[in-house]
Amino acid sequence: MNAKPWLSWLTSSSIMDRRTFLKRSGATVLLAGCAATPRGPGANGDSQKAQITSLYDAFGKTSSMQKDWGFSAFIEYGGKRILFDTGDNADIFAHNVKAKGIDLTTLDFVVVTHRHGDHTSGLNYLMTVNSKVPIYVPKENFGVFGSAFPGTFYKRNESLPPDMRYFDGKPPEKLRFGTPWPQGNFTWVTENAVIAPGFQLILLKGSWGVDLDVMEISLAIDTPDGVVLVVGCSHPTIEKVVETTKAVTGKPIHLVVGGTHLLPATNEQITRIANSLRDNYQVKWIAPVHCTGEPAFGILKQTFGDRYIYAGLGSTILLGPTVTTVAEAGQPQMQAMDEDDLRSCRELHAQSDCICCPKSPVAQVA
Numbered sequence: 001m002n003a004k005p006w007l008s009w010l011t012s013s014s015i016m017d018r019r020t021f022l023k024r025s026g027a028t029v030l031l032a033g034c035a036a037t038p039r040g041p042g043a044n045g046d047s048q049k050a051q052i053t054s055l056y057d058a059f060g061k062t063s064s065m066q067k068d069w070g071f072s073a074f075i076e077y078g079g080k081r082i083l084f085d086t087g088d089n090a091d092i093f094a095h096n097v098k099a100k101g102i103d104l105t106t107l108d109f110v111v112v113t114h115r116h117g118d119h120t121s122g123l124n125y126l127m128t129v130n131s132k133v134p135i136y137v138p139k140e141n142f143g144v145f146g147s148a149f150p151g152t153f154y155k156r157n158e159s160l161p162p163d164m165r166y167f168d169g170k171p172p173e174k175l176r177f178g179t180p181w182p183q184g185n186f187t188w189v190t191e192n193a194v195i196a197p198g199f200q201l202i203l204l205k206g207s208w209g210v211d212l213d214v215m216e217i218s219l220a221i222d223t224p225d226g227v228v229l230v231v232g233c234s235h236p237t238i239e240k241v242v243e244t245t246k247a248v249t250g251k252p253i254h255l256v257v258g259g260t261h262l263l264p265a266t267n268e269q270i271t272r273i274a275n276s277l278r279d280n281y282q283v284k285w286i287a288p289v290h291c292t293g294e295p296a297f298g299i300l301k302q303t304f305g306d307r308y309i310y311a312g313l314g315s316t317i318l319l320g321p322t323v324t325t326v327a328e329a330g331q332p333q334m335q336a337m338d339e340d341d342l343r344s345c346r347e348l349h350a351q352s353d354c355i356c357c358p359k360s361p362v363a364q365v366a
Contacts, residue, residue: 049076050223050319052257052311054228055096056087056122057289060313061327065096067313071232071259071290074102077319078198078219083133084219085232086122093122100314109195110135113232114216115144123181131183136201138215139188144177146186189217192248198222202229202245206236218258220245225321226254226284233291234261236289239273242281253283255323257311259290260300270296274303285323287311297334 054060056072062265070088074081083104087093097104104126110133113119126133137145139263151171162168179186194200216235221228229245231238238260242253257276262270274296277283288300301308309325311317318324 023170050078051076051316052228053100053102053316054289054311054313055100055102055178056093057290057313059252060315063314063327064099065314068092070121072096072119072122073230073258074100075219075221077223077228078092080108080196080199081106081264082199082219083107083126084230085111085113085119086126088118088121090122090124092123095341096313098126104133105130107133111201111217111219111220111230112137112145113218114138114214115140116214116233118275119232120144122185122211127181127183132185135184135186136189136195136217137186138203138217139190140215142177143188143215144179145181145184145286146177147188147189148174148176151175200249202241202248204236204240204244204310206234206240218245220249222249222251223254223319225319226252228255228257228319229253233259238262239276239281242277242283246281255285255287255309255317255319256283257287257289257317260288260292260296262288262296263291263293265293265296266297267295270299271303274300278303285309286321287317287325 053074053076054072055065055074056068056070058067058069060067067086071085072085072087072093074086076082087096107130110126112123112135115138123135139145139147141147141149149174151167153175154166156169157165158169160169189201189203192200192202198221200220200222201218203211203215204218205215207213214235216232217236218232218241219230221355227245227249229242231241234241238256242256246253262273265273270293277286285307286304287301288297289311292300307323309317309323311325312327314327316326318326337362
């Protein structure tokens with residue numbers, strides 16, 4: 001909706017009409033410093049929240065959170081509270097979780113995308129506060145999350161004496177292999193799977209930019225606007241992850257948020273991939289983080305324009321037809337209104353109990 005007609009209507013309508021319209025339409029007005037009637041993160045009940053908060057990354061605006069290499073995000077959608085990856089250092093992860101006031105004891109489930117330490121190390125803290133929460137992890141042979149094999153997985157030599165044979169020649173029916181988190185409630189993911197209504201795991205193998213093949217999970221969230229695709233590192237390549245997600249879900253990609261692993265790519269490769277995501281795969285919005293790389297941040301921003309979403313450490317992405325972001329300190333990271341918009345908004349503020357804005361120089365109607 002165009003900002004000026006909406007503000008004109010808001011100015012001329014009653015407070016109750018304005019509130020009813022905003023509630024029924026799902027429209028959100030975000031402005032810096034509005035304390036009388038909060039909007040954005042925390043304004044509604046958990047069942048109404050539709051947002052993703054960055055808990056762990058190496059870039060972001062100055063805040064009480066600590067930057068470090070790695071990735072973690074907290075997802076709230078459809079009444080679910082989901083932890084997505086856990087960062088590289090348990091102490092830093094714990095600090096950032098507490099800085100955002102997030103209660104890990106009320107999680108519905110956790111997704112750990114792959115075995116690398118910069119996505120898994122925060123599990124050491126999670127286990128101290130919530131070891132029972134279901135954790136979805138990729139299954140790999142002798143994987144860091146544990147594994148199991150039939151006792152017959154190795155060749156036998158019946159001619160050897162018992163003391164030269166595994167288990168004296170009498171192996172158990174199943175061999176289970178350990179994990180650094182033995183108390184973790186892991187579910188090994190072996191294929192694409194719906195784990196809750198509207199939440200689907202996409203499992204792929206990738207090797208781009210790593211020394212060995214790695215199994216990686218991405219999370220596809222079904223929304224009225226299309227799929228919100230949350231990725232950890234995109235080792236299978238971001239194009240393959242997007243392509244597979246579209247094929248599996250049969251729906252367009254509304255937003256991609258996460259690490260796109262363009263660090264090993266040349267500028268020419270990044271440009272091709274950015275154009276392909278926008279034009280061939282018709283990704284509408286993109287919020288790259290973590291292993292995307294600084295050159296790719298710039299190229300993706302140029303390619304996607306105002307559909308590039310800043311998602312540095314502490315930022316909260318508000319989901320909806322128009323994707324917006326709120327910084328860790330609560331200040332909207334958006335373009336300011338022009339003077340006419342501000343004048344109308346200040347008139348509205350003077351007439352009402354501040355359902356939309358204070359006398360602030362920073363404002364955005366979404």
